[in-house]
Amino acid sequence: MNTNANFYHRVYEVVARVPAGKVVTYGQVARHLGxxxxxxxxxxxxxxxxxxxxxxxxxxxQGGLSKGEHTDYIPLxxxxxxxxxxxxxxxxxxxxxxFGWDGI
DNA sequence: GGGCTGACTGACG
DNA sequence: ACGTCAGCCAGCC
Numbered sequence: 484m485n486t487n488a489n490f491y492h493r494v495y496e497v498v499a500r501v502p503a504g505k506v507v508t509y510g511q512v513a514r515h516l517g518x519x520x521x522x523x524x525x526x527x528x529x530x531x532x533x534x535x536x537x538x539x540x541x542x543x544x545q546g547g548l549s550k551g552e553h554t555d556y557i558p559l560x561x562x563x564x565x566x567x568x569x570x571x572x573x574x575x576x577x578x579x580x581x582f583g584w585d586g587i
Numbered sequence: 588g589g590g591c592t593g594a595c596t597g598a599c600g
Numbered sequence: 601a602c603g604t605c606a607g608c609c610a611g612c613c
Binding site: 490491513518519520521522523524525527528 | 607608609610611
Binding site: 513530541544548551553 | 592593594595596597
């Protein structure tokens with residue numbers, strides 16, 4: 484197993500396994516890695532923004548990048564998710580009950 | 588070794 | 601529903 488892999492590497496593994504049209508939350512990924520409260524650490528890993536990684540499938544617990552420090556990538560993420568079939572509501576967030584990937 | 592920052596989350600008023 | 605505080609983990613100075 485890749486248990487020896489670094490924390491951020493595991494994050495990329497999980498995100499890369501997220502199917503198109505589905506989204507996962509930082510806390511969900513963190514929880515999967517064994518850190519239920521390590522959502523910030525996951526966010527730090529995402530901040531690296533490695534190419535080839537579907538970072539747009541990673542959203543916050545609200546179902547979107549609603550508001551925060553870096554909001555410039557929100558419209559980009561929304562465009563990418565919509566291209567995969569994800570639907571945003573009038574509030575600008577995704578329904579995690581429908582598009583939330585429970586295969587994690 | 589100590590402190591600060593950050594693509595977060597949950598709880599409280 | 602909204603604004604604010606504290607907690608959490610990894611990396612960097």
